[in-house]
Amino acid sequence: MRLFFSFLLVTLTLPLSAQEFEPQIPRALPVDTNPVARETTNLPVLVTPNSAIPTQPPSAKLPEIPPEVEPAEQKPTGDDATRLQIFLDQSNFGPGVIDGKIGLFSELAVKSWNEVNGHPPDDWSAVTAAARKAIATPHAVALVPEIANEWVNSKLSTKRDKQAKSKRMSYRSIAEFMSERYHTDIPTLTSLNPSKNIYGLKAKDGITVPNVAPFLVENLTDRAWKELEDLSERHVVVDTKMNQVRIFAAAPRPTIITDPNAPVLPSANTGLLASFPITPGKPQFIRFGSWKLQTMVALPWWRYDQQLLDTGKRSEEALMIPPGPNSPVGIIWCGTTRPGIGMHGTSDPETIGRSRSAGCIRLCNWNAIQLPTLIRPGATVEIR
Helix, strand or coil: CEEEEEECCEEEEEECCCCCCCCCCCCCCCCCCECCCCCCCCCCEECCCCCCCECCCCCCCCCCCCCCCCCCCCCCCHHHHHHHHHHHHHCCECCCCCCCCCCHHHHHHHHHHHHHHCCCCCCCHHHHHHHHHHCCCCEEEEECCHHHHHHECCCCCCCHHHHCCCCCCCECCHHHHHHHHCCCCHHHHHHHCCCCCHHHCCCCCEEEEECCCCCCHHHCCCCECCCCCCHHHCEEEEECCCCEEEEECCCCCCCCCCCCCCCCCCCCCCCEEEEEECECECHHHCCCEEEEEEEEEECCEEEECHHHHHHCCCCCCCEEECCCCCCCCCCEEEEECCCCCEEECCCCHHHCCCCCECCCEECCHHHHCCHHHHCCCCCEEEEC
16 A cells, blocks of 8 residues: 655655665765775776775875965866865765866855855855865776666666556666766766767776765665654755755854954854755746645655646546656655645756756755755745
């Protein structure tokens, strides 16, 4: 028997047998915890999917900001841009796809990091220095794990009736598997590996990837998350104009100034815990207001109802689309007490912020799966 969660244009189901246990979710790992790297090239090698991110030895000299550049105004480029994106991603200030290009979402992530650390919003010097210190090597060589074969189905249909008969909404290629695993896209992998046939990858092949903690899709299980004291008291703001979701602590620590003559500096907003880029629903489907987070479901099923898509009215005829990373709702559904309002993953991370969702609030799968480590049912969700 299954419970059905309805939202605007899609409905998801959760097996009643899902039990509460500690999350087996890949968390953002500090990238300087393991200085040992296996050297087969000039890049560190990510040998196993669960290993910590290897970096250069502590003695390695990091690049310095050229003296002729004004660091407070200079946006990083090249490897520094990739370093910055990885650093922000691992700090829970999502820059979107890690591609070495500083775009709108990277800029928003920098503003969030500056806000938390008490720097001017448009300052680039502090965050660039922090990224250079934390991320010694922006790229690494990753081996395609054998588990990839279980999550790839090159014959996955684009037709809903045939998808309903599939075992899983799998990746359609190992290239797709590896790009989402390392928080990037296929064009970036192609650029980083000019001598490789990215679409011809197979298990144990090695390719250059962003040196980021991988999104381990194989660790996902069919489960639900329950309330958790501190996380259930947090506050979520979904900004549909900025295309960003921001997560706040229930009671941020006050800033205490001990020297009354000290210069007035930007106040650090320590209550801001995380921010991620999103795609909101189409304007006619957005509902502004505040609700409580009610359900958090991993690997949700999706109820495909063509009449609902066309008219907004639910019919009795629908298809149940199985879960998986290529599901239109991605690998997690976070529903609120307002029917039809929720946050979820996506099958197309490269379109986040660039196209309107027919449903609710979409995040990259690697960002969406972090939500249970930051909020739980009971948290307030405000849509602006």
